[in-house]
Each structure stands twice: as structure tokens, then as C-alpha cells.
Amino acid sequence: MDISEIAKASGLPASTLRYYEEKGLIQSYGRSGLRRLFHADVLQRLALISLARSAGFSLEEILEMFTPQGPEINRELLLIKADELDRKIKELTSMRDSLRHAAVCSAPSHFECPKFLRLLKVAGKNRFRPSNKLSKNKFTGKAQ
Numbered sequence: 266m267d268i269s270e271i272a273k274a275s276g277l278p279a280s281t282l283r284y285y286e287e288k289g290l291i292q293s294y295g296r297s298g299l300r301r302l303f304h305a306d307v308l309q310r311l312a313l314i315s316l317a318r319s320a321g322f323s324l325e326e327i328l329e330m331f332t333p334q335g336p337e338i339n340r341e342l343l344l345i346k347a348d349e350l351d352r353k354i355k356e357l358t359s360m361r362d363s364l365r366h367a368a369v370c371s372a373p374s375h376f377e378c379p380k381f382l383r384l385l386k387v388a389g390k391n392r393f394r395p396s397n398k399l400s401k402n403k404f405t406g407k408a409q
Contacts, residue, residue, distance in 0.1 A: 266307075267300040268293075275311045282311075288324055290314055290331065310336075320346050360384065 272279045285291045286301070291310055293301035313336060317327045322342075330336050363384035372378040 266303050266305055267297055268303065269300065271303050271307060271311075274308055275315075277311065285311075285314065289328055290324065321349060322346065356387075359387070 266274070268279050268282055271277075271282060275282075282291065283301075286293060291303065291307050291314075293303050295302045310331070313330070314327055317330070318324075326342065330338050363380050367375055367378060367381045367384065370378045370381065372381075375381045
């Protein structure tokens with residue numbers, strides 16, 4: 266299959282497929298003109314990559330799953346990711362419940378609602394902190 270057929274079948278843009286090939290996650294076996302050619306089993310590999318990305322695995326972690334003998338999934342790492350998902354689910358459930366409460370709260374102002382104030386406190390602890398002070402603010406485009 267050529268890269269356009271793989272892109273169509275997988276729903277991934279060709280640029281992503283080229284990136285995955287550059288990272289070593291997938292391999293083409295040749296070219297037809299300028300188009301890369303892949304074996305049909307690359308679709309299963311792409312499905313595994315997609316599943317792993319959805320579960321929060323990094324590309325580096327996913328790459329470690331692929332060996333010359335085939336995929337070898339680290340079961341301990343699966344448990345760690347499952348625990349991370351449990352924490353995220355708990356956090357998102359709490360946030361959802363707080364937002365629903367704030368939407369119907371009878372307090373004159375949200376800033377007088379104890380549940381909303383707790384939500385703000387949690388959000389303040391989890392706010393985004395750029396790792397590089399010279400990075401640009403994505404909203405203003407200016408250095409922070």
C-alpha cells in the first residue's frame with residue numbers, strides 16, 4: 266500500500282506517517298515513484314500507536330513496545346498508565362461536578378460559593394507553568 270492509501274485507511278495525515286517513520290515507529294519497504302510503500306500490517310501497528318497515544322503513552326514509550334520479534338507491551342507500565350488515568354478521571358469528575366454546581370448555585374456571586382472557590386483553588390494548583398521562561402505565551406505571542 267502506498268502512503269496515501271495508508272493515510273486514508275488510518276485517518277492519519279501523510280505528514281504524521283512520515284514523522285512516525287522518521288521516529289522508527291513504522292517502516293516503509295520501498296517507493297513507487299516518490300510515494301512510500303508500506304505492508305498492510307502497518308495499519309495494525311498504527312492502531313496500537315493510536316491506542317497508546319490515547320492512553321497517555323509518549324512516542325518514546327511506544328517505540329520501546331516494538332521489537333524485531335513484534336510488539337512487547339510492558340505490563341507494569343500499563344498498570345502505571347491505568348493508575349494515572351484513574352487519577353485524571355477522579356480530577357475531571359470533580360471538576361465536572363463543581364461546574365454543574367456552579368451553573369445552578371444560588372449564591373449571589375460565584376465567588377461566594379464554597380464549591381466554586383474550591384474549584385478555583387484546585388485550578389490554581391494545576392495551572393500551566395512554562396518550563397522555559399523565554400517561551401512565548403500562546404495567547405499574546407510575547408515572551409513571558
